[in-house]
Amino acid sequence: MTGDLNEPSTTRESKSPDERREEIVVAARALFSERGIGKTSISDVATRVGVTRGLIYHYFGDKDALVDVVLERYIDEFVTSIRMWDAAREVGNIELALTDCIGLFRHHLQDDDPLRGDLHRIENAALYYRFVDRAVTAVVDCIRATTVKAYALRHQMEIENVYETFYVLVYGLVGLTRSRPEIEDRVLVGIVRQTLHLDGRPATNPRPDGGPAKVQGD
Template identity: 45%
Template sequence: MDRKLEIIQCARELIEERGLAKTSVAAIAERMNVARTLFYHYFPSKEDLVAAVLDTYVDEFIASLKEWNSQRVEGDIEGALDTIVALIRDQLFDNDNAHKPFRRALATHENASLYLRFINRVADASATYIVETTVADFGRLHKVRIDHVYETFYMLILGIVGYMRQHPEASDDVLKDIIAQTLHFEREREQSHHTA
């Protein structure tokens, strides 16, 4: 592993252990047993390093999103809704997930700014990926019934994650309804209700 990646990994571990405020350049240098000048060789500021750490988590979330997208079954909107809600719960909220310390760190008041930066990066990367892949696939077969597609997905992701963070007891069905209504999809259970 190169030195830059080692610094990012060390900072990630310290943020998870101590929180953002207690993760200083001096603490990173001490943990790595290197001079602080090495840190500044790779990162002009702590803020630049925090951005790099957040990018590692965002990259992991996008990798999960890519896996979800590759397993979608064309035309199975209900299945896609089931699996996307499960993915969000697992990656961002499941306490048994490997990222539990990071999520715990994000939940503290001290790290509110870290949470905001993280969720905005997740929303941007996810919306960009979904528009370029999932929406493009859907658009080849159906009319996309929303305007401002990127912006809608960005706001949907921010809203769903924020809502789930504030209301962890929210049912999957409510979350799927919110997603489907925002994107103007009719859920299968609604279709059978209308035809009955």
């Protein structure tokens, strides 16, 4: 086989394209977590898998494409954690729902390995914001479909553009906890209450069909 002179000569086990692609992704993710994105090369990934660089390029085109696939795995795991949280959370408790979500963001974005640390580097800002955009969307979809409606059935909450309001709120809370990780949950709860005008009063004029009361833009 022809290849770069600096590539190791390997006898590769015959695997299906899907198996080989998965093997490359797993190796890249492990290396990114050990060293960070910037300090991991395609050659490093090829060596870890035991294949040539050319095969990596065959499956992914370039390093950016491989990074994108690894990042999507992290996003998928975060979205799965959101779905699990939504299935177990206290229905109708908006303050707890949002502070719980911030806990999930803190866990998934903490600098406990070089890959997560790399997401905070300025050169990887696009990757970070893509992660946050998709994650926030998943959070808001859950909250709007369940917690907000349950709260509105029992309490007064007059806000317009529900989806957009919660998107901005969650995005802002994520940014705040990122820049000020020491901020306490009670402060976050206060911000949520003020932003959503949550006063705990019983809902008035509930809809005949039993849907949410006094929530506009849904």
